Amino acid sequence: MTVTGAVIKNIIRKLFAGEDYRSEVLALINAEFLQYAVDFFKRVACAKLDNKSVTVDWYKKEFLNSDLYRPEEIAIHSGLNKKTITNTYNSARKQIVLEASLEHYNTLYNAINGLTDQDDLDVALTIKFRDVSVALNINESLIVINTLAVKRSALRGALWSTSGKQVEKPLMITLCALFQVPKKCFDQRNLPESERESDFYLFDETGKDYPCEVKLMGKGNPESADAVFARGSRVLVANKLSETNKQQMEKDGILWVELQTKDGYKRFEHVLKTLSIPCKPFAGDLEKTLEKILSIILSDDVQDSVTPEIVLQETMFNDKSDSELLLDLE
Numbered sequence: 001m002t003v004t005g006a007v008i009k010n011i012i013r014k015l016f017a018g019e020d021y022r023s024e025v026l027a028l029i030n031a032e033f034l035q036y037a038v039d040f041f042k043r044v045a046c047a048k049l050d051n052k053s054v055t056v057d058w059y060k061k062e063f064l065n066s067d068l069y070r071p072e073e074i075a076i077h078s079g080l081n082k083k084t085i086t087n088t089y090n091s092a093r094k095q096i097v098l099e100a101s102l103e104h105y106n107t108l109y110n111a112i113n114g115l116t117d118q119d120d121l122d123v124a125l126t127i128k129f130r131d132v133s134v135a136l137n138i139n140e141s142l143i144v145i146n147t148l149a150v151k152r153s154a155l156r157g158a159l160w161s162t163s164g165k166q167v168e169k170p171l172m173i174t175l176c177a178l179f180q181v182p183k184k185c186f187d188q189r190n191l192p193e194s195e196r197e198s199d200f201y202l203f204d205e206t207g208k209d210y211p212c213e214v215k216l217m218g219k220g221n222p223e224s225a226d227a228v229f230a231r232g233s234r235v236l237v238a239n240k241l242s243e244t245n246k247q248q249m250e251k252d253g254i255l256w257v258e259l260q261t262k263d264g265y266k267r268f269e270h271v272l273k274t275l276s277i278p279c280k281p282f283a284g285d286l287e288k289t290l291e292k293i294l295s296i297i298l299s300d301d302v303q304d305s306v307t308p309e310i311v312l313q314e315t316m317f318n319d320k321s322d323s324e325l326l327l328d329l330e
Contacts, residue, residue, distance in 0.1 A: 003028065003159065003166045005298040011167050012174055013290060015239060015259045021216065025163045032159065033152045040151075044144060045129040048136070059143060064105055071097040078105035079146045081154050112142045168214040170298055172200040172237065175257075175268045177293045177326040180280040198233055204276050210234040235271055284329060293327055 007024055014021040043063075051058035063069070063077040075081065078101035125141040127134045136144060169188065176186040185203045198211035212235040236249060239260045249256050255271045258264050272279040282289070 003163045007163070008167055008170055009294050009298055011163065012171055012294065013287075015171065015216075016174075016265050016286060016290060018260055018262050018264055020260065021239065025159055028163070029152070029156055029159050032155050033148075036151055036155070037148055040144075040148065041127050042129055044136070045127040045132075045134045048127075048134045049132065059140065060102075060105060064102055071101075074098060075101045076151050076154060077147055078102065079108050079143070079150050080104045081150055081157075108146065109139070109143065112139050115142075164214075164216045167216065168199045170294075171214060172212060173297050173326070174290065174293050175237070175265065176202075177297075178265070178282050178289060178329075179269050179272060180278075180282075180325055180329060181272060182278055183324060183326050185277050202235065202272075202275060202277055205278065210275055210277075212237065214238070234275070237268070282329075289329060296327060 007028055010024045011021045014024065047058060047062035051062065064074055066074075069077070075097055080101055123138045123141045125136040125144060127136070173186065181202075185205070186201070187203070188201065191201065199214045200212040202210040202212060204210075211233040213233045215236065215238040233254065235255045235257075237257045237259065239258070241256060241258045246256060246258075255274055257267045257271060266282070269279060269281055
């Protein structure tokens with residue numbers, strides 16, 4: 001799953017402005033879910049129409065025993081998130097997912113039958129598609145509602161994780177460009193295998209590397225400190241940090257930047273100077289400068305098509321000077 005370049009740009013703008021970026025991810029979750037819901041209702045309507053004389057097993061036939069869907073889609077149709085079964089994908093795991101999905105669906109259907117047999121409540125969904133109305137009884141309606149609920153939960157988890165991962169490098173590159181760090185000091189190409197665990201690396205003029213962690217999470221989340229200590233990072237850039245986090249990192253000599261505070265990004269200059277990495281203070285128009293930087297490193301298209309590494313490679317290969325900047329702000 002990918003996050004578009006446009007959303008990443010908006011997240012970065014909000015982080016530099018000291019604002020909460022979560023509304024951008026929530027908007028993306030809503031858009032993805034609503035599109036999925038519309039498409040799913042269309043498939044349900046068509047499947048129901050094609051199985052007029054079939055019992056309630058039409059849903060199992062069309063959505064669980066069909067070769068049209070991937071195992072993770074079948075799991076969602078059964079009301080089960082594939083991640084609760086396995087994160088590994090191969091032929092053996094595929095069969096496990098399919099078997100677990102069918103077992104879960106049968107359990108769910110029996111539970112719904114037991115619920116509706118004991119209650120006078122009636123729920124029915126009517127889907128109108130191409131001027132044809134399709135009615136679902138209470139059992140069918142609850143199965144469809146449950147499927148949509150599971151899908152939204154899966155989208156939520158995936159997009160929160162994906163947005164954080166895909167913002168890491170563009171955010172760090174933007175910070176470096178803003179403070180006029182030479183490109184050789186944040187070139188992420190050809191990192192040794194031993195240096196690929198951290199989110200980002202800074203380099204001083206001697207080539208010494210400084211591992212950096214980027215964590216976008218809620219205030220007080222202990223994961224921020226845990227990740228930094230576990231990976232031996234020298235720098236942490238986060239949207240929110242607790243006072244306990246800050247005190248612990250300062251005690252252990254770890255440099256930090258908290259973005260979701262007034263002018264929080266400016267602390268990155270202190271980090272660079274402490275590490276003896278060439279930089280210049282920034283005192284220009286932040287909004288206009290961000291637009292210039294982001295237009296260089298990101299596209300509004302799907303993020304997978306334009307990664308920061310690719311953009312940097314294209315601009316770096318023709319460098320005539322090791323001190324050349326990604327964008328000269330003077």
